[in-house]
Amino acid sequence: MSHYIGQSVTRLDAVAKVKGEALYPGDFNFPNQVYMKILFANRPHARIKGIDVSDALSIEGVLAVFTAADVPVNEYGLIMPDQPVLCGPGSNKPFADRVRFIGDQVALVVAESEAIAEKALHAIHVDYEDLPIVTDPREAMREDAPLLHPDKGSNVFCRYRIRKGDVDNAFAQADVIVEGYYETPFQEHAYLQPEAGVAYIDEAGRVTVVVAGQWTHEDREQIAHALNLPEEQIRVIYPAIGGAFGGREDMSVQIVLALAAWRLHQRGINRPVKIVWSREESIIGHHKRHPFYIRAKWGATREGKVIAAETELIADGGAYAYTSTKVLGNATLLCTGAYNIPNVKVDAYAVYTNNIPTGAFRGFGGPQAIFAAESQMNKLAEALGMDPVEIRMRNLLDEGDLLSVGTPLPKGVSIKQVVETCARAAGWEKTEEGWARPGGYYWAIEGSANLRRAIGFACGFKNVGFSFGAPENCWAIIELEGGAEIEKATLYHAGADVGQGAHTVFVQMAAEALGLPLEKVSLVASDTAYTLNSGSASASRMTFMAGNAIRGAAQLALEKWRNEERPARAVFQYRPPKTTPFDPETGKSEPNFAYGYVAEAVEVEVDLETGQTRLVNVWCADDVGKAVNPQQVQGQIEGAIVQAAGYALLENFVTQEGQVLTGTLSTYLIPTVLDVPERVESLIVEYPDPLGPWGARGMAEMPYLPLAPAVAAALRQATGHWLDAFPYTPERVWSGLKPA
Template sequence: MRARQQLDTKVRDRTTHVRGVGTSPPRPDAPLKVLGRFAYASDLEIDGMLWGATVRSPHPRARISGIDISQALAIRGVATVLTAEDVPGHRFYGIKVADQPVLATHEVRYVGEPVAIVAADHPETARRAIEAVRVDYEVRAPMTDPEEALSGAGDLIDPGGNVARHVRIRHGDVSSARSRAEVVVRGEYASGVQDPAFLGPEAGLAVPDGSGGVDLYVAAQWIHDDRRQVAAALGLDPSRVRLTLSGVGGAFGGREDLSVHIHACMLALRIGRPVKMTYNREESFVGHVHRHPSRIRVELGARRDGTLVYSKVRLLLDGGAYTSTSRIVIANASYFAAGAYKVDHVEIDGYAVYTNNPPRGAMRGFGAVQACYAIESAMDSLAGELDMDPVELRICNAIQEGDLLPTGQGVDGPTPTRELLEHLRRLPLPSDRLVAGEDLRRLPGGVGNTTHGEAVVRGVGYALGMKAIGFSGGVDDISTARVSVSVAGGRPVAEVYSAASECGQGIVAVQAQIVRTELGIDSVTVRPADTDIGDAGSSAASRQTWMTGGAVEGACHGVRELILERAARRLGRSQGDLVLTPRGIMTPGEGEALLHLADLLCHDTIEHTFVYHHRPTEPIDDVRGQGDAHIAFAYAAHRAVVDVDTELGLVRVVELATAQDVGKAMNPQAVEGQIEGGSAQGLGLALLEEVQVEDGFVKNASFTDYLIPTILDMPPMDVRLFEFPHPDSPYGLNGVGEPPTLSSTPAIVNALRDATGLDLPRVPVRPTDLIASLHGDGSPGG
């Protein structure tokens, strides 16, 4: 109720615009995208530009004893070749910790690490040039096993030690609670390496400004933080480095770290000409970070009636060669390692370690995906041990508002865990009768014609997920927006200036919707994002609609005040008597506009800039991991129905249903799109997607060998949006991008377990894991 009352006071001046908040107007960039005219970073071109390319390490671990660039420089068409010595500023960069060399100096720590860069007049010339750069390596034995890295027995990968971070959370007293548990289950769950696999490759165009500065047009998630890192590496004041967001072909966390940014700028500044860099797909697989592979041990103790007594979890994430976001990914995994459940006694130890594998970092869900897969697997295992319905077990333990998290923070905001599960449980199940002559496309193996129903078994699985929205742990995260109103063609028009990164999620549409709702102005243009505008923060952590939505709303309020102030002067009325509506300036209750906005403004522009802050948080402490670290929480649940061919291990997901509390569906169509797309990535992790890394080498760096779900792999989805308004956010909205990626994976794997009776301790589940006859003891190898 509290939420609703607060909202009521905020909505007084809002309009109900037909293309405002809560509606689904077409996104403004869609026409250009369907016409093929939308300019992605890889589409950029400018007269006289050269092509950059990157020399990368072929070894997971080696010392560099020498680099000879002379043969590369001798190739016709090659303009320059640069190495670490040419880095003008700081030689190390990183989103959180500056530990990654811009170009390798004396050592390389992973296959694919950049060692040198070239610029040439044709991409093929550039490719030949990188092959002509001679690098002398003294190859060393790599350390690629995260357990070995954690044990401290092996060599140091990082001078600071091989543990990037240990997160220790202690809540209640697990050792004394153990004796009260009547049923205990233990399991170890592993997940493979998932690739963000955005379709638009890493790309950027750097243009020297002629006076020592540079303009960079690039696909990114947070151009202001990128600028901070680029400027430091270039040794330039940030004001001399301007970033403009170009078209982003998907991101999913994989564009949080820099890719081409510094390299393209270095080349362009050195030769005084524009330089474009684009990775091909193979390079892209090492050109961005992946989701951390995980090994998570879960021990759950419960009473016979199903009440959870304690939870003890150890998480190990392989962070690869450099830090990237590993320290906060492991924190996020640890925060939610006990799941969306009330447990009074919890011990969590989360470790992220350095190895000689490619760096791992942000990907949609940010550690909570791996944790959710593990805890939701353990919950099904506990339900089996208790001989209890898995949904009932979840409902009876589901976290509620006011319950304490393992970090000691009381859960606040809408917490409809039970409603989500109840909804899914009540949904009718698809028919499980295989009709004679069933379309092959509806059977495992599809038109491969591998079965007509023989040896096919059905399973149903559920999972519930919980994640924090926005940046946790004491960060004062902001977003800035400026809204201006003027008159064009006799009508009021609005412009939004925001550096929020549009990666496909639809923030451009939502910003315009907010302006229409707040100011009643139909014609709204969202200007391109660049660093001349204030910082909007990252399109990450499911935060952008909340944060930038709040900034745009605040800017609109400022503009509205200025308009009404001016109108009050003009009309000789009290400002408090006036409201701004789509028809003009009015007094409440009167039918006629007193003044049209266009007449009030004439040739003037009214604008306001607003900086939005979320509520303050604090970091957790190092000893017991306690602290009010989070802004808000979001919840989603999935039900999966699968058919498994137990002879061939082939799977067809028959249906994927989901329920999610989105607070307020700002643009229902876009919200559904986020949920459907996020669920598909969860399906990929459950069944298909794994970057196979052996001894530090990626073995499947292509879309031929790394399988993302096709339209045939995705079942029809049943998406139910719940809208319980969040008391702290603009419009009551909640973050929506990541939660669907949490519960999708374990729901599918729980369905596979239900169908086969197998333990399935590892994702992605491979066909050989599902063939019962290969696993006499019911426990497939891992």
């Protein structure tokens, strides 16, 4: 029997990527291909009264210009179809003649070269009637605010509420109450590979799109709907993917590429259509992390038991829904932290504005909600004169404890063990009086009058898999070939490898389940022509879901092999326990079937004279259930921390009246090698999940969640000030140090 679970197997794609041989969507070139460019609205709110494309069509080398009138079903959307594929007149959908943010797509030019297509864009004449702009979700909630979607009657497109216990009575009993108002920022995904792809009609007559995404079958469904074609007539292929982080869950170039290739084919022009977005196009063309406005009020007894939490969350959804309903659901659940709080009141809203749409981004509502929850807990600790680890240990959820939504966590709750692991590594000790850090929480730097170092602590938990009743399943196919013994196993799986190493883990799990050497297992991945629906590479679900599907398919294939079937082919669908949506009045639900748990301690250095803040040390403990590939787990921890460091310290996405003022990577600063912490200690904790394959939980989002509130706590220790909005740029920190 081969043993590959728990081994740091070299990634399948490592050599090809290091040598530059791996092909990303922008690397594909076909004979006789043509090039597409998109005309973006570049205005935040307007009605298109007319489009004149005649000058563009007269340019030599322009093959076609497509507008809204060319889209059979001019709508799409992952959760609700509220966005036109192309904005303008001639559509069969009401209000599709409006643009609602600067990245709305108005027209497509297909030409013999990218330069000709670019020239033709400037020859398209659009007659706009500008409409009132609203960019603050708090203002957009007002009854007299301009409506972005007149057919909906309100800019508030999603709301949730939780009512557990009696919050008012609990506050009356509390010995200490802390209140906070928190603002979290936009964040740009800034993946290495901007949106790109190529579309053509394949040998079976299918409209085929080679693109980077996170869910091949969802892309196929969205394309088929917009083109009004059967899904079987659409084929989606993912090659190497240069990062995603949630930013590729929603459509960017998928539908318009398919539309262009299909319409050309109808005109007798069978030429592949290619597009590659510039970084500037990418920044306005895909969604961002939601800014949140969070008001929180928590009460505790003098013994440090939190007895009441009241929270209001307002999320800026931008111009369209994207995955805001699901992001808001996660934030609603996580805004009271990983704590057993008997009395909870939460009101949460997602609101349309004329900003760039917001959607999935690593952590999916968790970083915003946990920033507020953990800041509240750190403020309670301070108000009570209690150690921040000690107060957490007195309140953390345990097996059987009820969440804010009135149901217990699934079995396998390990948050206390995770917090203890992290705390001990970062210098805390358990004494008879409770947890304490003998070295203290802040200290001066010898020889410097301005530098201070301090340590902050935060923790959290994160769902694994789709939440709140969203249908959840994953398919795998395994084929075994050979004579007397198995000579070759082929795994067919649609799961996207967006850079996290999923495909390597798939092969490891298949080899383990089949008892075969790794070299006998091959993978056919992410091609809807050969693979069945895997669900998305999101929600920290892919290892968990794919692993269970692969184990099931392996078991069935081995049974067929033992029954002399040659080749033996098995198809298996894994379905986890069902989840349920929020009750509209009380919020009661069974939100998730599995979770992962995380704790983080952060040491920062602050220059009190300039506000410059840098990360020195990060201790990050994550219960991953079972590390299928420990090196990849460590890579995920380190990568998440650096990305979260950008969120907390650097990445200042500035908009004004719906326009983006930081539209390049020279104005929107992401971390470089000079910004990473001096040391990251990855503490891999392994308490098996009862449902996980070989006990594995999902983990890719967890290390991201607690970093910003841990930095906020450290800044408080170093400066004496709470800074309840970030990123903690030098200007913001320095301004926060000035007397009120």
